[in-house]
Amino acid sequence: MEQLTGVLLLLLILIFFTVFTYYAPYGGEVMGALAGAAIATFLVEALQRFVIGDILSLGFFQETGLEAGLLSGVIVAFLVALTIGVNPLNTAIIAVSLGGIGLIPGLFASYIVSFAVKFLERKIPSGLDFIVVVIAIVPITRLIGLIITPLVDGTLLKIGSIIEMATEASPIVMGLLLGGIITVVGTSPLSSMALTALLGLTGIPMAVGSLAAFGSAFMNSVIFHKLKIGDLKSVISVAIEPLSKADLIASNPVPIYATNFVGGALSGMVIAYSGLINNAPGTATPTAGLLVLFGFNPATQVILYAAIVAVISGLVGLLGSYVFRNYRIRKSDFVFKKQTSSRS
Structure with a gap:
C-alpha cells in the first residue's frame, strides 16, 4: 500500500509540474532555473562536502559545500526572477530576502513577486524602483516563503519520506x-x-x-x-x-x-x-x-x-x-x- 501511495502522489506531483512547465507563464524557463539552482547548490554541496571534503577529510571543502547547500532558496529566487525578466539589481534584492528558506518555497515566492516587480519597473522611474522593492517587496517575498514552507514540508517532503519508507x-x-x-x-x-x-x-x-x-x-x-x-x-x-x-x-x-x-x-x-x-x-x-x-x-x-x-x-x-x-x-x-x- 505504501508503494502505491508513494507512486500515486509522485505522479500527481509530476502532472502538476508538467502542466506548470507547459502552460504557466515562463513555466519551462522557471523549471530550467530550478534545475540550475539544484546544480549550483545541491550539486556543489554533494561534490565539495561529501566527495572531496568527507573522503579526503578536508574541512575547508566540507564547509564550502555546507554553505552552498544552505543557499538553495536564495539561488533559485535569483535565477527565477532573472529568467522572468526582472532587472539584475531587483533580482538580487528578491533573492537575499529568502535567506534561510528552502528551494521550493524560494521558487514559488520569487515566481509570484517577480511579476509584480516587473510591473513596478515599468511604472516607476529607474533608480526609484529598487527602493520600493526593498521597502515593500522584500517583506512580502519573505512572508510568502515562510507561508509556503510548512506546505512544502507537509506535501512534497512527505511524499519523499513515503517513498523512502516504501x-x-x-x-x-x-x-x-x-x-x-x-x-x-x-x-x-x-x-x-x-x-x-x-x-x-x-x-x-x-x-x-x-x-x-x-x-x-x-x-x-x-x-x-x-x-x-x-x-x-x-x-x-x-x-x-x-x-x-x-x-x-x-x-x-x-x-x-x-x-x-x-x-x-x-x-x-x-x-x-x-x-x-x-x-x-x-x-x-x-x-x-x-x-x-x-x-x-x-x-x-x-x-x-x-x-x-x-x-x-x-x-x-x-x-x-x-x-x-x-x-x-x-x-x-x-x-x-x-x-x-x-x-x-
Whole structure:
C-alpha cells in the first residue's frame, strides 16, 4: 500500500509540474532555473562536502559545500526572477530576502513577486524602483516563503519520506517504479535533478535516482545514434545531460520515454538490491550522479554497480532502437524548421 501511495502522489506531483512547465507563464524557463539552482547548490554541496571534503577529510571543502547547500532558496529566487525578466539589481534584492528558506518555497515566492516587480519597473522611474522593492517587496517575498514552507514540508517532503519508507519495505518494487519514473523525468522539461530536489530524496531512493540517471547516458546515446536522432554532437550532448536535447526528445517522445522507463526500471531494481545510498538530494544527473556516490559508499561497490547499470542501460538502448527501428523519427533539421517557423 505504501508503494502505491508513494507512486500515486509522485505522479500527481509530476502532472502538476508538467502542466506548470507547459502552460504557466515562463513555466519551462522557471523549471530550467530550478534545475540550475539544484546544480549550483545541491550539486556543489554533494561534490565539495561529501566527495572531496568527507573522503579526503578536508574541512575547508566540507564547509564550502555546507554553505552552498544552505543557499538553495536564495539561488533559485535569483535565477527565477532573472529568467522572468526582472532587472539584475531587483533580482538580487528578491533573492537575499529568502535567506534561510528552502528551494521550493524560494521558487514559488520569487515566481509570484517577480511579476509584480516587473510591473513596478515599468511604472516607476529607474533608480526609484529598487527602493520600493526593498521597502515593500522584500517583506512580502519573505512572508510568502515562510507561508509556503510548512506546505512544502507537509506535501512534497512527505511524499519523499513515503517513498523512502516504501523502499525499506520493498526495495526491489520501489527501485523498479522509481528508476523508471526518474529516467523518464530526466528527459522531460521537469528534469530528474529538479524532481529529486523537490522531494528531498535521500538514502536508497536517491541512489536509485542518481545511478539510474548515470545509466540513462548510455541508453540515450545508443538510441540517439541507432535511430539517427540528431548528429554526433547531439549524441554526446544527450549523454552528458538529456535536457540539452529537450527539443529532439520532445519531438520523439514515444521511443525515448518508453526505452528510458524500461532501462531505468531494470537499473532501479539492481541499485535497490545493491544497498547503495546517496544522502545528497537533487543529484540525479548522469555525471554527478555517479561521482557523488563515492562520498557515501565503498568505491569498489560503486564501480561494480555502475558498470552493471551501464551494461543494462546500453543493452536496453539497443533493444529500444530495434523495437522502434521503423518509427518515424523527427530529426534536428525538422526541429530547427519548426522552431524557425514558430518565431517568424
